[in-house]
Amino acid sequence: MAEEISLNVNDRKLIEISQALGIGLNLEEMHKVRDYFYSEKRNPRDIELQAIGQAWSEHCSYKSSKSILKKFIFGIKAKQNLLVIEEDAGVVDFNKDYAYVVALESHNHPSAIEPYGGAATGIGGILRDVVCMGAKPIALVDPLFFGDLNFDYKKLPKGVKHPKFIQNGVISGIRDYGNRVGIPTVAGMVYYDVSYLTNCLVNVGCIGIVRKNRIISSKISKKGKKGDVFLLLGGRTGRDGIHGVTFASTQLNEKSEKEDRSAVQVGNPIIKEPLIHVCLEAVEKNLVKAMKDLGGGGLSCCVDEMAYPNFGAVVNLENVLLKERDMKPWEIWVSESQERMMMLLDRKKVDKVTDICDLWDIEYSIIGEITEDKRIKVNYHGKTILDMDIKFLVEPPVYNRPYTIRNLKEGEKETKEPIYEKTILEIxxxxxxxxxxxxxxxxxxxxxxxxxxKPLQGKIESLTHSDSVIIKPLSKEYKGMAIAVDSNPSLMKISPYWGAKYIMDEVCRNIVSSGAEPHSFADCLNFGNPEKPERMGEFYEACKGLGEFAKALGVPFVSGNVSFYNESEYYSVIPTPVVLGIGIIDDIRKSIRTDFKRNGDLIYLIGDIKKEMAGSEYYKLYGYDFGYIPKCDPDELKNKIKAILEVKKIIKACHDVSNGGLVVTVCEMMIGGNIGASLDLSKIEMRTDYKLFSESSCFVCEIRERDFEEFEEIMKKNKVKFHRIGRVSGSRLKIIDKEKSIILSLREIKEAFS
Amino acid sequence: MIAILRMEGTNNEDDIYNAFAALKYPVEMVHLKQFTGEAKKELQRNIFDYEGIMIPGGFSAGDYVRAGAIFGARLKKISKELKEFVKEGRIIGGICNGFQVLTEVGLLPGIDNIIVSKPQISLAVNDSAKFECRHVFLKHENKCFFTEKYEKNEIIQVPIAHAEGKFITSKRILEELKENNQIIFKYVNRAGNYAGYPFNPNGSMENIAGISNLEGNVFGMMPHPERVFYPYLHQEKKKVGDGKRFFESIIKYLRREV
Known part of the structure; x- marks a missing residue:
């Protein structure tokens, strides 16, 4: 049963209580808790302190990030916004009858401890976030960041798993869960850097589609009425996933392996798959008043957040179906066991929902109902063990943490020209x-x-990378969505502000080069310890860059997630904002792919290629830690977007210039088409290596010769710089730059790339 | 009416459903429990109310034991009805996991009997030892009721998505399959020649991708024709989806004059 705990103790003891319960509250917060129970004129019970610990964790409450997010990221007005930022996922206008739903979050800490289970349950969680809006999930994305795969085993810090092990586990976890639930994983990225050695980043996103008159909120609207019941359905509740959110809100250390293993949940896609059927059928039949998934903070956070601000709730904890007997009430209340959903139903409609559950063999139980008194009450075998003001729980303290901003140091130095063929193959x-x-x-x-x-484009036997993937969400409509996800750690490392802007620019480039127009963004912000001013400064700068750029484009952020404490005593991750971009294309049959199509076609470089070499793959290869960072301008990007979309019907292939520079872009286009290219760069005024390896915001396009006048005219009209740089031809890459000539066979290029 | 048979973990049923629906052929989703008498009375269905049953791809029951094994075992509850069903010339098709189910339940290869009690074919773990999702080339070796509308020896492009698709059988069954023209699809390269990995994506015996029973009314294949029903779903641009004629062939057969 629930134990009573006295808070009438000194400060040192208060902290000891917080630590002993594993709830991660600091002294200031413990004081607030003590004051609250003074006002209630009684001592708290363990379950009550646990509930506060969950609700007030960084993970659930965004207490360190909220004020900055409000300043920069939230509130970008756009007519496509339907239900953004506030819910588990963002809901955005798609057409007259349908909306799409976007969610993106991290599962970093669990994946560092248990890569397979951590990554798998990450997918489980994001699917529930989309389903609980009433939407059918139609695509998953998985950006991943690991330590250096060749890291010396002997130098691995104690308790840290080798990146190869982590990579293998994470990819298998995503594969085995995603494939089993039958939602396609269409996009992602894999990036390696030593800063991710002790904290890998496993982000996961999901896109869904929902009929507008079936959108379900997780908040119980005023239409709810006293006596409406909470139906808990899906997996049973167990001891797996206890303290997941408080564990995600601290730094990992060598003891984490042992002590925090139980914080990682266990996934079961074969409950999730029918659970999705049940939820969507109940929604389709208009039986559900509100729905929310059980994720971080378990039942506690779920019930609080559903009821607030219009209602209170009473829950009879003995009605929760358990995986194991003898669980303590507080464990049941905060367990984050997977595959569970909560519905609020009119009592008269319960049978209709449980009939659907029965066909799919999904277990369920009625665990409580809503009340009008705006308090959360938990009973256990007839005894009240939790009774608190709901507002106190769900409105935790917000912090304006101190931050310091580091100055950007830039400057170019004299370097020697490289041996080109060798350098290209190495990159x-x-x-x-x-x-x-x-x-x-x-x-x-x-x-x-x-x-x-597809995520890999081109010829069946010779595939290359795509920029974004085009999805056709509705069977009766050719309108589609482009999905792209990006980050750029190597620029973020130099400048969180300009790096963030580059990421925004790149995600838009990826959408546009498929023939779609940017429509909404979701962000997952992976940073170090927010209690350190320099980390908070990185966060501030990154949010500023992301928000300014999105505002200038007029494209909103509709959903997001913050993951702090990706830091250990050895490394702190490079500040890594991941941006998921959604584009809209009116007719999916007009989408553009990255592979070169036909011998003799013209190749154009669109955009202004500059000597912006800092953080480039080329400079990293040679260990150069200087140079200027690319400074992306949203207004310039807007012109490029407009120009490309205007001529898209004559573009045969398009690929943006990013990591590795122009030469990598052209090589990738060659590989997909299984065909060569011949370039002459003499008219661009720069040293050859800067032209080939600069990562400035540009595109490469393939055009039929007969279309060149129309193409050039539209570029000029939109004030976009362009160069005709060569032709698709033969079976090798030939680059002429004045007297210089670089030649590589397609075979050599494919071998290096594969 | 076609029944698309599903249970927990089948997850390609919408794609097959949409293909029949697009061709305006009546189609219904049926949960396995609705056939086996385990569902509520008003939800129960009789298999003889349908002309055909399609078993979709996915990971039925998670495929933790062996792909298709649990679905197959549960389907055996109605093996008597299934036998009668096939005997009457109705059709049963299985794609990917559905193919695995048909071999597990013993409806394929359908040589010694319509249904055999012990599996005679195994769809084993790919030689690459991993799940692979990509498009492949298939050669249409022989016609059956599911492929009437393809030309003999035609090369088509269809995606695969499986970890267990390596076709293995005994020498005797293999010889009989050849003799009886039961091998319907084989993996080939672009030129149409039998080739090894990556063209044969899983190491299947003699590059076998799909087979039918003796009469041609029970059929299974690992690749997914429903995923290239429309031209825009192809890896390489096409005017018509290569998978469309698969469904047209089925409908043509079902609409035949008896």
């Missing part, structure tokens, strides 16, 4: 550039028969 074969087919093909990216342009 193509570097871990962050080379083909990710070994990951992508393990994911079912076709299930659902909606994936129009």
């Amino acid at each position: 193509l074969s570097s871990p962050n550039i080379r083909s990710k087919a070994f990951v992508i093909q393990q994911y079912d990216h076709e299930v659902g028969a909606r994936t129009v342009t």
